[in-house]
Amino acid sequence: MSAARAPSLPAAPTINLASVMYGLDGYLRERGADPDAALNRAGLAAGDLTDPERRVPLIRFLSLLEICAAGLDDQLFGLRFGIQYHPRHAGVVGNVALASRTVRGALHTIAGYLPTMVDSAVYGLDIEGKTAFAYSYYIDPLMMTYRQKNDWGVAFVCNVIRQGLGEPNWAPDEVLLPLAAESSAVRRERMGLLRAKVRHGHAWAGMRFDAALLERPMKTADAMIERLMRHYGDLQLAGLRTNHDEIESLKRSVAQLIVEGDSSVERLAQNSGWSARTLQRRLAARGVSYSDLLGEVRKTMALNLLENPSLGIAQIAYCLGYSEVSTFNHAFKRWVGKPPRDYRNSRKPSRQPSST
Numbered sequence: 628m629s630a631a632r633a634p635s636l637p638a639a640p641t642i643n644l645a646s647v648m649y650g651l652d653g654y655l656r657e658r659g660a661d662p663d664a665a666l667n668r669a670g671l672a673a674g675d676l677t678d679p680e681r682r683v684p685l686i687r688f689l690s691l692l693e694i695c696a697a698g699l700d701d702q703l704f705g706l707r708f709g710i711q712y713h714p715r716h717a718g719v720v721g722n723v724a725l726a727s728r729t730v731r732g733a734l735h736t737i738a739g740y741l742p743t744m745v746d747s748a749v750y751g752l753d754i755e756g757k758t759a760f761a762y763s764y765y766i767d768p769l770m771m772t773y774r775q776k777n778d779w780g781v782a783f784v785c786n787v788i789r790q791g792l793g794e795p796n797w798a799p800d801e802v803l804l805p806l807a808a809e810s811s812a813v814r815r816e817r818m819g820l821l822r823a824k825v826r827h828g829h830a831w832a833g834m835r836f837d838a839a840l841l842e843r844p845m846k847t848a849d850a851m852i853e854r855l856m857r858h859y860g861d862l863q864l865a866g867l868r869t870n871h872d873e874i875e876s877l878k879r880s881v882a883q884l885i886v887e888g889d890s891s892v893e894r895l896a897q898n899s900g901w902s903a904r905t906l907q908r909r910l911a912a913r914g915v916s917y918s919d920l921l922g923e924v925r926k927t928m929a930l931n932l933l934e935n936p937s938l939g940i941a942q943i944a945y946c947l948g949y950s951e952v953s954t955f956n957h958a959f960k961r962w963v964g965k966p967p968r969d970y971r972n973s974r975k976p977s978r979q980p981s982s983t
Contacts, residue, residue, distance in 0.1 A: 640746035646718035692775035705775030709782025719860035726853035762833025777832035798822035828937030
């Protein structure tokens with residue numbers, strides 16, 4: 628890969644804080660904490676929680692969750708806040724999901740409209756036999772080290788399904804989380820809140836459940852609301868494409884294909900609605916090849932996954948689509964100047980402390 632020509636991910640991915648943290652001020656006050664102090668520490672303002680059009684740096688949202696968890700001495704803050712969060716507060720994503728006809732449609736909506744909520748994030752749904760796996764991850768490097776975001780994300784999707792089915796006690800079969808295991812007491816409390824088994828050390832945060840659920844109708848389905856919110860969401864997506872380079876949208880698609888196991892240029896072209904030749908021509912016009920694009924996305928995902936000490940180098944190589952660990956090692960050394968194991972060891976002293 629030509630490092631000089633390869634585009635980089637945005638220096639500061641953004642998020643619409645109002646769609647994910649609405650009501651945080653009241654929630655913190657109820658628990659005896661000062662919301663203004665927490666916002667100030669994260670470099671945020673009270674208006675960031677209520678303005679549906681305002682986007683703030685993603686890193687500030689991640690920091691805010693950790694600050695709240697530490698201030699309340701609550702390792703499960705993200706999960707607790709997420710459990711009580713109504714999806715209708717989540718802008719286009721939440722409202723179109725709830726208005727969708729089926730659970731499958733709701734989850735596909737989350738994937739399609741997620742950029743209206745947050746940059747550099749991907750939501751996926753895989754079916755293996757009779758089991759569905761819904762998961763999310765960030766393609767921006769070093770986001771893995773913030774623990775609370777995963778809890779919020781899992782709780783949010785659970786709430787979409789619970790609200791949509793009208794079954795407040797619905798629970799997935801298993802929840803998977805990236806970072807290392809926690810104390811037995813916290814683990815028991817987490818399982819009690821989620822009403823599900825919990826397994827740590829997975830590459831992505833997500834949950835497994837019976838695939839038959841996907842075809843169940845949503846009791847909150849509303850064709851008119853869905854149509855209106857999709858129109859609004861499409862306008863937002865169009866605005867994002869105007870303000871952000873087309874390359875960023877392609878990177879998100881490449882990341883999804885890497886996880887799905889087929890990151891060929893032909894597959895990306897098909898998903899983008901172009902021929903492979905047209906895609907390569909559009910990339911060339913921006914001074915980048917498909918090999919550059921794939922390498923850059925693999926690099927950022929590798930940097931993220933290496934923050935998870937539960938994942939071995941071989942497992943990371945497999946997650947990124949490499950059939951041989953040695954090939955991944957060579958590629959990573961070309962990207963950052965050292966093998967992945969040496970890079971991981973060099974990161975240990977400076978990793979973001981968790982709220983544990």
